[in-house]
Structures are given as C-alpha cells and as structure tokens.
Amino acid sequence: MCVKWVASASDLLVDPATRTIDAGRAHRAISEYDRNTVEAARVVAGHVGGDLVGLTFGGPEATPALKEVLARGADRAIHVVAPQGARIDGHVTAHALAAQIGRIGDVGLVLCTEGASDTYAHETGPRVGELLGWPVVTNVRELGVEGTTLHAVRVLGDVLETVECELPAVVTVVPEIGPAPIPGLKALLGAGRKPSEQVPVGDLGLPDHALMPRTTVTSLLGFVAQRKRIRIADGDAREKVAALMSGLAQEGVL
Amino acid sequence: MWYLTEDREAVLTTVREFVRTEVAPQAMEIDRTNAFPLDLFKRAGELGLLGVTVPEEFGGLGGDQTTHALVLEEIAKSLPVLTVAMGAHSLLAGGLIEMIGTTAQKSRYLAPAASGDIVLACGSTEAVGGDNQVEFSTRAVLDGDEWVLDGGKVLISNIGVADVYVVVAVTADHVDPVTKAGLSAFLIPAGTPGLGVGRPEHKLGWHGSATGSLSFSGCRIPKENLLGPLGGCLPAMFVSATAEFLSCGPVSLGIAEGAYELALAYSLDRVQQGESLFDRFQVTRHKLVRMYAEIESLRALVYSTYAERDRGELCLAQGRLLKVKGAEVSEYVAREAIQLFGGVGTVVDTGVERYWRDAKVMAIGGASVEALMDVIAGLIKRRLA
Ligand SMILES: Cc1cc2nc3c(=O)[nH]c(=O)nc-3n(C[C@H](O)[C@H](O)[C@H](O)COP(=O)(O)OP(=O)(O)OC[C@H]3O[C@@H](n4cnc5c(N)ncnc54)[C@H](O)[C@@H]3O)c2cc1C
Numbered sequence: 160m161c162v163k164w165v166a167s168a169s170d171l172l173v174d175p176a177t178r179t180i181d182a183g184r185a186h187r188a189i190s191e192y193d194r195n196t197v198e199a200a201r202v203v204a205g206h207v208g209g210d211l212v213g214l215t216f217g218g219p220e221a222t223p224a225l226k227e228v229l230a231r232g233a234d235r236a237i238h239v240v241a242p243q244g245a246r247i248d249g250h251v252t253a254h255a256l257a258a259q260i261g262r263i264g265d266v267g268l269v270l271c272t273e274g275a276s277d278t279y280a281h282e283t284g285p286r287v288g289e290l291l292g293w294p295v296v297t298n299v300r301e302l303g304v305e306g307t308t309l310h311a312v313r314v315l316g317d318v319l320e321t322v323e324c325e326l327p328a329v330v331t332v333v334p335e336i337g338p339a340p341i342p343g344l345k346a347l348l349g350a351g352r353k354p355s356e357q358v359p360v361g362d363l364g365l366p367d368h369a370l371m372p373r374t375t376v377t378s379l380l381g382f383v384a385q386r387k388r389i390r391i392a393d394g395d396a397r398e399k400v401a402a403l404m405s406g407l408a409q410e411g412v413l
Numbered sequence: 414m415w416y417l418t419e420d421r422e423a424v425l426t427t428v429r430e431f432v433r434t435e436v437a438p439q440a441m442e443i444d445r446t447n448a449f450p451l452d453l454f455k456r457a458g459e460l461g462l463l464g465v466t467v468p469e470e471f472g473g474l475g476g477d478q479t480t481h482a483l484v485l486e487e488i489a490k491s492l493p494v495l496t497v498a499m500g501a502h503s504l505l506a507g508g509l510i511e512m513i514g515t516t517a518q519k520s521r522y523l524a525p526a527a528s529g530d531i532v533l534a535c536g537s538t539e540a541v542g543g544d545n546q547v548e549f550s551t552r553a554v555l556d557g558d559e560w561v562l563d564g565g566k567v568l569i570s571n572i573g574v575a576d577v578y579v580v581v582a583v584t585a586d587h588v589d590p591v592t593k594a595g596l597s598a599f600l601i602p603a604g605t606p607g608l609g610v611g612r613p614e615h616k617l618g619w620h621g622s623a624t625g626s627l628s629f630s631g632c633r634i635p636k637e638n639l640l641g642p643l644g645g646c647l648p649a650m651f652v653s654a655t656a657e658f659l660s661c662g663p664v665s666l667g668i669a670e671g672a673y674e675l676a677l678a679y680s681l682d683r684v685q686q687g688e689s690l691f692d693r694f695q696v697t698r699h700k701l702v703r704m705y706a707e708i709e710s711l712r713a714l715v716y717s718t719y720a721e722r723d724r725g726e727l728c729l730a731q732g733r734l735l736k737v738k739g740a741e742v743s744e745y746v747a748r749e750a751i752q753l754f755g756g757v758g759t760v761v762d763t764g765v766e767r768y769w770r771d772a773k774v775m776a777i778g779g780a781s782v783e784a785l786m787d788v789i790a791g792l793i794k795r796r797l798a
Contacts, residue, residue, distance in 0.1 A: 186429070188426050223419060230423065341434070345474060348474060348476065351420070386684070388684075
C-alpha cells in the first residue's frame with residue numbers, strides 16, 4: 160500500500176493578515192486516511208496471505224513514515240527518496256511509485272487512499288494504475304480477494320456499485336473501508352526491527368520527463384473567518400430577527 | 414525539542430491519537446460523574462502505556478523514563494486523572510512489586526498490570542500519620558501460615574476497581590522514627606474476607622481517581638503475600654515514591670499546557686471593544702507570556718531531570734522538586750487561565766476550571782509539597798541533592 164507523509168492539517172497555522180500557512184510546527188505523520196487504508200490492506204493480506212509492503216515517496220523527511228506503516232502492520236517498508244526540496248506533483252509521484260512497484264515484482268494488489276489529507280487530489284491511484292497498465296477501481300469501501308479475482312464495493316454518492324476485476328489491480332479506498340486501530344507501543348517500538356529500505360528515486364532508472372513536475376503551485380492561502388462585526392441593536396425582538404434574516408440572505412447564507 | 418528521538422516521536426503520535434479520539438471526548442464527563450475511567454485505563458494497557466518502563470521479561474516495553482514522561486504529559490493535557498490512576502497503579506504499587514517483589518510475585522502481577530488486565534492500588538496513608546508513617550496503626554500479625562491485618566487506610570486511589578492492593582502495615586512493636594524499620598508491605602487481592610472498600614470521596618479535583626478508604630478487620634492473606642523484606646519496605650517505598658513524584662512533573666506540565674492552550678485560543682477568539690482580548694489588552698498578552706515562560710521553565714526542569722534518571726541517577730531531590738515545582742506552575746497557569754476566560758471561566762462546562770482543581774490537588778495527593786520540601790531540605794543539607 161502507498162502512504163504519504165504529511166503535516167497534520169489541524170496543526171497548520173494561518174496568518175490572519177496574509178492568509179499564508181505556517182506548517183513549521185505542525186506534527187508530521189502518515190496521512191490520516193492512509194491509516195484506514197493500511198488497516199484494510201492488513202486485513203486483506205491476513206486473508207489471502209502474502210507480504211504486506213508499505214511504500215512511500217517523498218523527501219528525506221518522510222523516512223518516519225516507514226516506521227509508522229510497519230507499526231500498523233506492514234511486513235516491510237520502502238521509502239523512495241526524492242532529493243531534499245525537490246518539486247513533486249502527482250505526475251512525479253505516480254512515476255516513482257509505479258517504478259518501485261515494478262521493482263518489487265509479483266505484486267498482486269496495490270492499495271492507495273482515494274485522496275491524501277493534505278492535497279486530496281484523487282490522482283495517485285489512477286495514475287499508478289495507468290502507468291502499470293492494471294485495472295483501477297476507485298472509491299472502494301469494501302474489499303475482498305478470491306483467488307485472482309478482486310471484489311469491491313464502490314461508493315457513488317448514495318449508490319453502491321459492486322465490481323470485480325482480475326488481479327493485479329490498483330484500488331483506491333475511502334476512509335469508510337474501516338476504522339484504523341491505534342498501534343500499540345510494542346508494535347511501534349518493534350517496527351524498527353522489521354525490514355525497511357530507502358531507494359533514491361534516481362536509482363529507479365526513470366526518464367527525465369517522469370521526474371519533471373507538470374504542475375506548479377503558485378499560491379497557497381488559508382481560509383480566514385472574516386468577522387463582519389454587524390450589530391443588530393435597533394427594534395424589538397421581531398424586528399431584530401427580521402433584520403438578521405435579511406442580513407443572512409444578503410450574505411447568501413440563507 | 415532536544416529530548417525527542419524518532420522512537421519517542423512515534424510514541425507521541427500514538428498517544429496523541431489515543432488522547433484525541435478516545436480520551437478527550439470523555440474527559441468532561443468523567444470530571445462531572447467522578448467515575449473511574451476504567452475503559453480508558455484498559456485501553457491504555459492494550460496500547461502499552463501502562464508498562465512503558467516495565468522490563469520486557471515482565472510484559473512491559475523496557476522503555477526509558479523520558480518516554481514514560483512524554484506519555485504522561487500528553488494524557489494530562491486532556492485528562493490528568495487518568496495519569497493519577499496510572500501512577501498509583503504502575504509507579505506506586507507496580508514500582509514496589511518490581512523493586513522488592515520475589516520473582517514469583519513479579520511474574521504473577523507485573524505482566525497483567527502492564528497490559529491493564531489487572532488494576533493495582535497502593536495503600537499507605539492513614540487517618541493518623543499521613544506523611545508520617547511512624548504513627549501508622551494498621552498492623553499485620555503472623556498467625557501460622559497467614560498474615561492477619563487490622564486497621565484502615567484513607568485517601569487511597571483506585572479503590573473498588575483495583576484487583577490487588579499493596580498495603581503498608583506495622584509488623585514490629587514500634588516503628589523506628591529515623592529508619593522507619595518495622596513497616597512491611599503486603600499484597601491483598603480484592604475480595605479477601607476482612608478487606609473493606611469504602612466509597613470514592615467527592616473531592617475538589619482528580620475526579621474519577623476512585624480515592625477513598627480501606628479497612629482491614631481480621632483480613633487474612635497467605636504468608637507469601639508479604640512483599641519485600643519483613644519490617645523493611647520503607648527504603649524501597651522512598652524510591653518508588655520518587656518515581657511517582659517525578660511523574661508529577663510531566664503531569665503538571667500537561668495540566669498547565671492544557672489550560673494554557675484553552676486560554677490562548679479563547680484570548681485570540683473573544684472580542685471585546687472591537688478586538689480580540691489578545692490584541693486589545695496588554696495585560697492579557699503579558700499574562701500569557703508569563704504562563705508560557707513558566708511552562709517552558711517547567712518543561713526544561715522535567716526533561717533534564719528525566720534525562721538524569723535515564724542515566725541511572727535516583728534523583729531523590731530533583732524528583733521531589735518536580736512535584737513541588739510542577740504543582741506550583743500548574744496551579745498558577747490554570748488559575749490565570751480561568752482569569753483570562755472571565756466569567757465563563759468559572760462555568761464548569763467551559764472546561765478550563767477543572768485544570769485548576771486538578772492542579773490544586775497535585776500539591777497534596779501522594780504527599781503534601783510541604784512534607785516534600787522538608788525531605789529535599791534534608792537532602793540538600795547532606796549534599797545529596
Ligand atoms: C486525591 C488524593 C489521592 C491520594 N491517593 C493516595 C494513594 O493512592 N495512596 C496513598 O497511600 N495515599 C494517597 N493519598 C494520600 C496523600 O498521600 C496524603 O493526603 C498526603 O500524604 C498528606 O497526608 P495527610 O492528608 O494525612 O495530611 P497531613 O499529614 O495531616 O498533613 C497536613 C498538612 O500538614 C503539613 N505537613 C504534614 N507533614 C509535614 C511535614 N513532614 N513537613 C512539613 N509539613 C507537613 C502540610 O502542609 C500538609 O498539607 C491521596 C490523597 C489525595 C488527596
């Protein structure tokens with residue numbers, strides 16, 4: 160399964176004046192939704208057997224992701240290391256992950272989360288599937304494997320769709336796939352004893368264009384609640400409520 | 414932070430998740446109902462939080478003291494009383510078993526205690542002779558193959574939920590006022606005939622600590638339930654109590670941080686005269702800076718002391734100092750936090766005043782800071798600090 164090392168969204172500080180985001184003091188961990196994915200992968204691997212490999216791509220700062228994914232049940236973990244400060248987008252990420260999955264060999268199922276908790280771009284799984292030439296099943300909330308066939312239930316708004324495909328395949332799952340138990344300290348501290356590997360992205364033999372980002376982030380601004388500081392002081396209760404209602408309607412709230 | 418290693422960061426991630434998803438949602442309710450947080454205690458056991466420093470051979474993690482401190486600090490930010498229950502269980506009672514228990518006793522109690530399968534309590538305090546064990550009147554007399562206990566204890570935490578009580582009793586004609594020889598520790602399983610368990614007191618703070626009385630009336634336990642040397646449990650208690658006093662450092666730090674975070678958020682959010690309290694009033698900003706300064710000083714003291722402890726030092730004086738200083742800082746910060754909230758700070762449902770109540774008990778529960786100051790003074794005088 161593929162996991163992403165991110166800054167915890169709840170720790171981001173937004174400067175109310177400039178709306179710029181300070182992630183400097185934010186706690187880092189694997190993306191919140193990835194935890195559900197790892198657990199789902201652990202359950203599937205428990206049923207069908209086989210090695211559960213955690214895979215992450217990112218700068219050197221992402222190395223602790225390996226321990227977390229190992230603590231959550233992976234048998235081994237691989238960090239494809241991007242150079243410090245390298246620009247990474249969905250295109251680069253997918254190439255790096257797909258190339259490493261190819262190197263692992265004999266992979267039956269790749270699990271990604273539908274979206275990461277920082278960018279929520281919904282693109283990594285489908286891109287990886289496309290690069291590998293494998294079927295892609297998205298928005299999955301139930302998952303099972305029988306022999307070489309994958310059964311999955313997809314969420315389409317209010318509708319559930321059941322699909323099947325032959326393995327190998329790439330599946331992107333939604334958090335409703337199941338809860339992610341908190342790993343105990345024993346598993347956490349024992350994670351360091353499981354095998355893990357760091358592979359510089361340059362060792363994957365990817366062509367230059369694969370590592371060239373296609374998109375550029377030109378600005379990143381937070382939402383800041385703007386207080387209007389309007390006081391409705393005049394009139395009796397009925398008039399105040401009417402003024403409040405019309406004010407909310409004017410703002411487009413009602 | 415200089416004391417955070419990769420492993421400790423990973424532990425923090427787990428504890429934070431536990432606190433955010435399981436502890437915090439229950440914190441106010443536990444304070445309101447005074448109910449012992451047994452489900453959270455058991456979960457803490459499942460996650461390995463009750464056995465951080467317990468040797469691996471006895472079912473613990475064999476981890477270091479600093480990691481333990483980080484766990485306590487993080488939990489105390491949300492629910493200090495859970496750390497109180499953990500302290501009575503693993504530091505006071507468990508610590509004593511680990512230090513002076515026989516191999517059979519360690520094997521029998523430490524692993525299930527580390528996993529939370531059993532709850533331990535430690536009963537020392539008596540109605541007469543709180544911090545002064547010389548005056549204890551609970552007695553244990555050997556009768557054939559059994560010890561028979563008579564007497565009573567007060568203000569003991571984890572009562573009613575505990576499966577095993579570690580109890581201190583007089584086993585000599587008199588207790589030596591200097592060496593405290595004549596006191597012994599015993600393991601008393603819950604349900605032993607003659608053991609009476611009172612109702613938890615309704616206290617100022619630490620709601621949910623299940624603190625109350627124990628009585629012993631012809632309470633018979635097997636001879637092998639003597640814990641440690643006959644008449645000589647006090648030196649070990651002095652050391653296990655040190656671990657508990659040390660733990661008051663990170664717990665107090667957590668209490669102070671919990672109150673400070675609430676106060677800071679409120680000061681930035683609450684509008685007075687067209688601006689946030691923070692922007693409007695210099696006095697608000699200065700209060701917060703002072704609170705912050707106290708918290709950071711306490712943090713420095715806590716983690717430098719724990720680093721010493723990890724280097725093998727007993728920290729007899731510094732350990733007690735952590736309780737004294739921690740109680741002072743947490744009480745001050747929590748008190749100022751209430752002040753920054755104004756009127757709503759006094760409303761229980763706001764959730765800030767409970768930090769002050771918990772901080773206040775910190776200065777007494779386990780040992781009063783005045784008694785500890787005297788011990789520290791003695792250590793300073795003998796150049797043992
Ligand atoms: C919430 C809570 C939980 C507790 N849990 C436990 C537990 O699990 N197990 C347990 O055994 N006990 C427990 N205790 C008891 C606690 O350890 C005692 O309350 C504490 O040691 C003080 O003893 P005391 O209450 O008898 O006060 P006293 O000894 O009567 O002291 C009263 C005051 O006199 C002063 N004083 C007393 N002795 C000295 C001294 N030597 N030097 C200077 N001043 C002194 C202090 O100001 C002190 O506050 C708990 C107490 C509380 C409040």
